[in-house]
Amino acid sequence: QCYGIRPRIQGFQSATGEIVPDPFYCKEQADHFYALFGEHAAGAREVIGWADSLTCSIETPEFIQEHHSALFRSYPKTARVECVDLYNEIGLRQRERLVVSGFNRGWEMWHLMLYKDLEAIALGNREYHDVAPGVRKKCLEDLLLKVSEPRWKIKLIVSDGIPEESAPYFDGLDDITCIDDRLHFRRDRTRTISYSTNPARVLRYRRVLGEFVSHANCRDMTSAQKLLEELIERVPETIK
Numbered sequence: 001q002c003y004g005i006r007p008r009i010q011g012f013q014s015a016t017g018e019i020v021p022d023p024f025y026c027k028e029q030a031d032h033f034y035a036l037f038g039e040h041a042a043g044a045r046e047v048i049g050w051a052d053s054l055t056c057s058i059e060t061p062e063f064i065q066e067h068h069s070a071l072f073r074s075y076p077k078t079a080r081v082e083c084v085d086l087y088n089e090i091g092l093r094q095r096e097r098l099v100v101s102g103f104n105r106g107w108e109m110w111h112l113m114l115y116k117d118l119e120a121i122a123l124g125n126r127e128y129h130d131v132a133p134g135v136r137k138k139c140l141e142d143l144l145l146k147v148s149e150p151r152w153k154i155k156l157i158v159s160d161g162i163p164e165e166s167a168p169y170f171d172g173l174d175d176i177t178c179i180d181d182r183l184h185f186r187r188d189r190t191r192t193i194s195y196s197t198n199p200a201r202v203l204r205y206r207r208v209l210g211e212f213v214s215h216a217n218c219r220d221m222t223s224a225q226k227l228l229e230e231l232i233e234r235v236p237e238t239i240k
Contacts, residue, residue: 033185033193034090040183040197041107048209049177050112050170054121054139056091057098058111058146058154063131063139064091070130103151107179112157112212115227122231124239137235144228147221156224159216169208178206 041047049055056064068087072080098105120126121136128136146152162170170176175187184205185195196202213219218227 033195034094036183036195037179040179044107044180044182046108046110047177047179048110048112048206048213049175050209050212051175051177052114052117053174054113054143055094055111057094058109058143059091059095060135060139060142061092061095062135064088064095066131066135067127070127073127073130103153105153108153108155110155110157110209110213112159112209112216114162115158115160115218118158118227119231119234122235124236129239133235133237133239137232140228140232140235144225144232147224147228150221155221156218156228157213157216158218158224158227159212161215163211163215166208166211169205176205176209178202178209181206 053067054063059067065084065088068084068091071087072083075083098109121128121131122140124131124133124136143156146154147156172188173186174189176184177186178184181199181202183195183197184202185193186205187193218224
């Protein structure tokens with residue numbers, strides 16, 4: 001995803017690793033966070049993350065921009081424009097980094113999602129209602145190509161639910177990501193990112209994500225391809 005944002009609160013970076021930027025202070029906060037991400041991803045083996053949407057790095061440019069517009073459609077105009085522009089800037093940059101690194105990227109990406117969240121993209125549910133069907137379909141087709149090509153090192157893991165014993169760790173969040181045992185970060189539904197390099201905390205969340213993978217009913221390349229093919233077929237021709 002992009003970066004945390006909580007409207008109408010002046011931006012700051014706390015000593016404990018919480019990012020709470022205001023729309024007009026976001027860029028510096030986002031740049032700091034993604035510099036941290038890049039530092040820990042260098043030489044990593046895998047980046048594994050769960051989210052209730054696709055991460056920008058595996059979306060198409062058109063989907064990134066329409067999705068961000070939809071996310072902030074209810075914001076006042078000035079804040080909406082600022083938020084969308086900044087989210088687009090960071091999201092497109094993250095996608096470009098993945099595309100440029102291509103097959104030479106050292107780490108493998110695991111993207112974990114619930115089926116209902118992936119289905120929402122195909123059917124135009126939730127905020128995706130405001131994303132054109134053709135844009136949604138093209139994004140899923142592009143993801144299918146990347147998941148189908150082992151050299152992209154992208155794995156899509158889909159589950160019908162979250163393991164009961166892990167549920168408290170997901171409560172109130174829309175993103176949990178770990179980079180090896182180096183860094184973990186999570187984003188809550190106020191769009192605040194919290195992160196830690198404490199080994200015990202990183203391993204705790206890495207274990208939680210591992211439990212999600214074990215619980216998932218779609219965790220190999222073949223089943224992921226089949227699922228995406230089925231969802232692509234279900235994308236309607238027009239917005240209802």
